[in-house]
Amino acid sequence: MDELLIKKIIAGDSGSFEKLVSRYQKKIFAFVYRMVESREDAGDLTQEVFLQVFRSLNTFRGDAKLNTWLYRIASNKTLDFLRKNKKARLVTFDSEDYQGEPSLTCSPENNPEQIVLKEEKMRRLRRMIAGLPDRYRLALVLYHYQELSYQQIADALEIPVKTVATRLYRAKLILRETLRGDTDAMP
Amino acid sequence: MQCREWKKKIPHYLAGELPGDECAAFKNHLIACRDCREELDSFREVDFLIDAACVDVPEIDLTRRIMKQVKAEKSCPESRGKRTVAVLQDLVTAAAAALILFWFSGPALSGGEFPVDADRVIKVSDTVGGAFQSYVDFSASTANKLSASMKQIGPIEMKGDE
Ligand SMILES: [Zn+2]
Numbered sequence: 001m002d003e004l005l006i007k008k009i010i011a012g013d014s015g016s017f018e019k020l021v022s023r024y025q026k027k028i029f030a031f032v033y034r035m036v037e038s039r040e041d042a043g044d045l046t047q048e049v050f051l052q053v054f055r056s057l058n059t060f061r062g063d064a065k066l067n068t069w070l071y072r073i074a075s076n077k078t079l080d081f082l083r084k085n086k087k088a089r090l091v092t093f094d095s096e097d098y099q100g101e102p103s104l105t106c107s108p109e110n111n112p113e114q115i116v117l118k119e120e121k122m123r124r125l126r127r128m129i130a131g132l133p134d135r136y137r138l139a140l141v142l143y144h145y146q147e148l149s150y151q152q153i154a155d156a157l158e159i160p161v162k163t164v165a166t167r168l169y170r171a172k173l174i175l176r177e178t179l180r181g182d183t184d185a186m187p
Numbered sequence: 188m189q190c191r192e193w194k195k196k197i198p199h200y201l202a203g204e205l206p207g208d209e210c211a212a213f214k215n216h217l218i219a220c221r222d223c224r225e226e227l228d229s230f231r232e233v234d235f236l237i238d239a240a241c242v243d244v245p246e247i248d249l250t251r252r253i254m255k256q257v258k259a260e261k262s263c264p265e266s267r268g269k270r271t272v273a274v275l276q277d278l279v280t281a282a283a284a285a286l287i288l289f290w291f292s293g294p295a296l297s298g299g300e301f302p303v304d305a306d307r308v309i310k311v312s313d314t315v316g317g318a319f320q321s322y323v324d325f326s327a328s329t330a331n332k333l334s335a336s337m338k339q340i341g342p343i344e345m346k347g348d349e
């Protein structure tokens with residue numbers, strides 16, 4: 001399906017490029033948003049991803065899946081952005097920019113006090129995840145939130161599957177140890 | 188395989204990504220090894236917490252915005268190059284403005300009329316980056332105040348923060 005779309009785009013059919021954007025923009029925005037934690041920056045970066053796709057479509061090799069290729073471009077742009085904005089990154093999901101609600105609060109048996117407590121725990125947990133080294137967090141977000149397989153992550157980041165496994169292991173090890181040191185964040 | 192090696196494979200195992208024979212071997216090991224079972228439980232809990240910490244992503248459709256940009260690039264692909272030139276021109280202007288202010292700040296400061304802004308003037312460095320920062324720092328009114336005190340030069344047009 002994607003192959004045909006790309007052929008049409010290369011042949012100059014702009015309607016097909018719009019289809020591609022429409023098909024993938026939500027996914028790429030979600031990924032970037034989870035990495036950079038800002039709606040505005042995620043919007044700008046997503047736009048940049050698709051502009052780069054547009055510019056380099058004729059260099060796209062059919063051996064990579066379009067999905068993987070998009071994630072590769074998005075990952076590179078995101079890591080680049082995070083490197084450049086290191087100083088400004090103390091703001092995380094508990095800033096006003098964060099719109100989402102912790103999924104645990106939706107449970108009807110929770111009283112308001114419990115809800116506040118769980119929200120606080122979630123905030124701490126998100127801060128821990130945000131504090132992970134970028135390349136570990138990248139693997140974590142791709143696997144847990146974007147639901148890519150180890151192989152897809154390996155293809156997108158152009159690293160061996162073994163390295164994906166190692167990064168995820170280390171990320172989780174760090175989180176586990178941090179959680180052990182912060183009993184307030186445990187469920 | 189040693190426990191140490193097995194433990195490293197636990198997230199892999201939990202993800203269902205361990206090859207069949209290795210997976211069977213690990214299951215066998217788990218039956219006999221309490222330590223690895225506890226390790227497995229702790230990683231299972233971490234997985235649960237990571238999933239629970241997933242944030243809702245704002246509903247947004249960027250298709251129109253992206254396509255607008257694509258169309259603009261299609262009709263004017265060299266616009267990116269022009270933008271770079273424009274930025275460079277701005278930097279050159281900034282450097283020039285900063286240097287002028289630096290040269291003429293001596294008499295103004297010795298007159299002691301603008302002590303508040305003196306440190307800003309001193310901040311002007313001989314690098315373009317420093318000049319640009321100072322250019323941004325200066326408000327037009329400050330520049331005009333300075334220039335008024337230095338009657339030998341006319342008012343300086345500043346663009347930027349005002
Ligand atoms: Zn063991």
